[in-house]
Amino acid sequence: MIEFHRVSKAYNEVKALDDVSFTVHPGTVTGFLGPNGAGKSTAMRILAGLSRPTSGSATVLGRPYAELERPGFDVGTLLDAGAQHPGRTGREVLVLGAMMLGLPRSRVDEVLESVGLAGREAGRAVRGYSLGMRQRLGIGHALLGRPRVLILDEPANGLDPQGIQWMRGLLRGLADSGCAVLLSSHLLYEVEQVADRIVLIGGGRVLAEGTLAELGRGRSLEQTFLDLTSPI
Numbered sequence: 001m002i003e004f005h006r007v008s009k010a011y012n013e014v015k016a017l018d019d020v021s022f023t024v025h026p027g028t029v030t031g032f033l034g035p036n037g038a039g040k041s042t043a044m045r046i047l048a049g050l051s052r053p054t055s056g057s058a059t060v061l062g063r064p065y066a067e068l069e070r071p072g073f074d075v076g077t078l079l080d081a082g083a084q085h086p087g088r089t090g091r092e093v094l095v096l097g098a099m100m101l102g103l104p105r106s107r108v109d110e111v112l113e114s115v116g117l118a119g120r121e122a123g124r125a126v127r128g129y130s131l132g133m134r135q136r137l138g139i140g141h142a143l144l145g146r147p148r149v150l151i152l153d154e155p156a157n158g159l160d161p162q163g164i165q166w167m168r169g170l171l172r173g174l175a176d177s178g179c180a181v182l183l184s185s186h187l188l189y190e191v192e193q194v195a196d197r198i199v200l201i202g203g204g205r206v207l208a209e210g211t212l213a214e215l216g217r218g219r220s221l222e223q224t225f226l227d228l229t230s231p232i
């Protein structure tokens, strides 16, 4: 369960988030949509304890991230796929993550397999990874501790069609097994395929939320997005 309660965030005069409230329930994928600069990454960073809200609160499983006792097992995050050390191999990145969580090496092999990086790719330095491979590694890192909550900032960015289809199946499976998944994306078709609910933000404010049917009323998600976020 993820809850934003009246979260605002100001960077000097810029209001990145303005009184944002919404909930992501277990067993669902929520698509977090909005134009560039809408505040999606800011909201996700606050949720992951990397940034403080100016007011309001964001909680995971009922607590702010910093107060979770076993954050690595509660929450998986992918906020910036480019944030790995370029000199480490994919396997080393996951081994370090597994060591921090006290997980056996066998979990690393399982994860490498499940994100499609097993074999030769696992032994290559991250600097030589394509964007899609970095995303796969980042998703793998988020999954290491089998968390009940996933926060993924544009994970489909850079994935090829097979990768996108794989991720759709992965997220659906995780949600069906009880995970709460918050997924930001600009790939509206993909979000339409996998999300149970949509939260649409613009200018730091929640513009609309609900199921696809509630939001669209017969229109495509793209049309709804454009209607609600285009300047008049």
Ligand SMILES: Nc1ncnc2c1ncn2[C@@H]1O[C@H](COP(=O)(O)OP(=O)(O)OP(=O)(O)O)[C@@H](O)[C@H]1O
Pocket: 011, 014, 015, 016, 034, 035, 036, 037, 038, 039, 040, 041, 042, 043
């Ligand atoms: N560290 C920061 N300092 C100052 N302003 C910031 C900072 N981080 C974000 N902002 C501002 O907050 C607003 C929201 O940015 P944010 O990155 O959350 O948007 P986003 O919805 O993730 O956009 P995108 O789709 O481009 O990833 C923007 O106006 C941005 O310039």
Ligand SMILES: [Mg+2]
Pocket: 040, 041, 042, 153
């Ligand atoms: Mg962003």
